[in-house]
Amino acid sequence: xxxxxxxILGAGAAGLFCAIEAGRRGRRVxxxxxxxxxxxxxxxxxxxxxxxxxxxxxxxxxxSQNPRFALSALRRYxxxxxxxxxxxxxxxxxxxxxxxxxxxxxxxxxxxxxxGDIAQAGVQLHLGTTVGGVSHDGGSFIVQTSAGQFDxxxxxxxxxxxxxxxxxxxxxxxxxxEQFGHHVVETRPALVPLVFSxxxxxxxxxxxxxxxxxxxxxxxAKFHEGLLFTHRGLSGPSILQIxxxxxxxxxxxxxxxxxxxxxxxxxxQKHRNGRQAVHTALNRFLPEKLARQVAQRAQLQGNLADQxxxxxxxxxxxxxxxxxxxxxxxxxxxxxxxxxxxxxxELDARTMESRSxxxxxxxxxxxxxxxxxxxxxxxxxxxxxxxxxxxx
Numbered sequence: 001x002x003x004x005x006x007x008i009l010g011a012g013a014a015g016l017f018c019a020i021e022a023g024r025r026g027r028r029v030x031x032x033x034x035x036x037x038x039x040x041x042x043x044x045x046x047x048x049x050x051x052x053x054x055x056x057x058x059x060x061x062x063x064s065q066n067p068r069f070a071l072s073a074l075r076r077y078x079x080x081x082x083x084x085x086x087x088x089x090x091x092x093x094x095x096x097x098x099x100x101x102x103x104x105x106x107x108x109x110x111x112x113x114x115x116g117d118i119a120q121a122g123v124q125l126h127l128g129t130t131v132g133g134v135s136h137d138g139g140s141f142i143v144q145t146s147a148g149q150f151d152x153x154x155x156x157x158x159x160x161x162x163x164x165x166x167x168x169x170x171x172x173x174x175x176x177x178e179q180f181g182h183h184v185v186e187t188r189p190a191l192v193p194l195v196f197s198x199x200x201x202x203x204x205x206x207x208x209x210x211x212x213x214x215x216x217x218x219x220x221a222k223f224h225e226g227l228l229f230t231h232r233g234l235s236g237p238s239i240l241q242i243x244x245x246x247x248x249x250x251x252x253x254x255x256x257x258x259x260x261x262x263x264x265x266x267x268x269q270k271h272r273n274g275r276q277a278v279h280t281a282l283n284r285f286l287p288e289k290l291a292r293q294v295a296q297r298a299q300l301q302g303n304l305a306d307q308x309x310x311x312x313x314x315x316x317x318x319x320x321x322x323x324x325x326x327x328x329x330x331x332x333x334x335x336x337x338x339x340x341x342x343x344x345x346e347l348d349a350r351t352m353e354s355r356s357x358x359x360x361x362x363x364x365x366x367x368x369x370x371x372x373x374x375x376x377x378x379x380x381x382x383x384x385x386x387x388x389x390x391x392x
Contacts, residue, residue, distance in 0.1 A: 014364025015158030021389025023121025050107030161338025189335030274305025
C-alpha cells in the first residue's frame with residue numbers, strides 16, 4: 001500500500017493545479033490518471049495555443065443549477081492571478097477577441113509550466129494508471145489501481161466530464177459521486193455543433209465551409225460571434241455557445257447579417273438599380289452563395305424592381321430571423337465540455353469539499369459548473385483546483 005495525504009484522480013487542468021497547491025503546502029500528493037500524458041485537453045485547446053483564461057469572468061458566464069456557487073473560488077483565485085503566473089513563467093500571450101487569452105506559441109508551454117510546478121512541489125505523478133475501485137474505511141480513502149493500492153485521508157475527484165471520449169473521457173467521477181451519496185445533475189454535451197434533418201441539410205450542405213458573423217438566439221440566450229456551415233449542420237463559436245442553452249425540440253433563430261438592415265438596403269438598391277437580381281443586392285452584405293440561397297428561401301422571382309415591399313420584407317426576415325430546429329448535437333464526440341455534474345448544493349463553495357463525506361472533494365468539469373466558450377472553463381479548473389488545494 002502506498003500512503004499519501006492526498007490522492008487526486010485526474011491529471012487535467014483542475015487536477016494538476018490542485019496537486020501543485022496541495023504539494024506546496026507540504027502535503028504528500030499522488031496524482032493518478034489513466035492517460036499516458038497529462039493535460040491533454042490543455043494541449044489540444046485553442047487550436048494548439050490554449051485559450052487559458054478570459055478577462056471578463058463573471059457569474060453570468062457560467063451555467064449551473066446555482067451559477068453563483070462558482071463565485072467564491074473565482075474571486076479568491078482570479079483570471080489575473082493565473083495571468084501573473086503565466087507571465088512569471090515567461091510565456092508570451094495575447095488577447096484574441098472578447099477577452100480570450102491565448103499563448104503566442106504553443107499550449108505545450110502551459111502544460112510544461114504546470115509539470116514544472118508539479119515536480120517542484122514534490123507531487124508523485126502516476127500516468128497510465130487505471131482506477132479499479134475506491135472505498136473508505138472510516139479513516140482513509142483506499143484507491144485500487146493497476147499500479148497497486150493507494151491510501152490517503154483526502155481524495156480529490158478531478159476526472160472531468162464525458163466530452164471527447166477518444167481522449168479517454170469516462171463517467172468515473174459521476175460514478176464516484178453517486179457511490180458516496182451525491183446527486184448528479186443530468187449531464188449532456190455542451191459547446192457542441194448542432195445537426196439537422198435531411199430536409200434542412202439540403203439547404204445547408206451546399207454552404208459547407210462558409211462562415212459569417214451572426215447573432216444566434218435560443219430563448220433568452222443570445223450570442224454575437226462567428227457561424228460556420230458544415231456538412232452536418234451548423235457550428236462556429238455562436239452555435240457552440242447556444243448549444244449549451246438549446247434543448248431538444250426548441251428552435252434557434254439566426255440573424256445572418258447583424259450589422260446590416262436588409263429591408264432598407266434592398267429598398268435603396270431597388271431605387272438605384274431595380275434591374276439587378278435580388279441576390280446581387282444581398283451580396284453587398286452576404287457571401288454570394290448565401291445571398292442566392294436567402295433569395296430562394298424568400299421565394300422571389302424576377303429583379304428588384306419586380307418586388308413589392310411585402311416580398312422584400314420576407315427577404316429581411318430570411319436574413320435577420322432565420323428560424324431553424326436542430327434535431328440534435330454531434331454529441332460528446334466533439335463537445336468541448338459536459339453540462340451538469342455533481343450537485344453544487346452538496347459541496348462547500350469555499351473548499352469544494354463534500355458536505356456529507358469528510359475529506360472528499362470534487363473540482364473542475366465533473367462539478368455542475370459549465371462556462372461559456374472562451375477560456376471560462378479553464379479558469380474554473382484553475383480556481384476550483386486552487387480552492388481545494390488550500391485545504392485538501
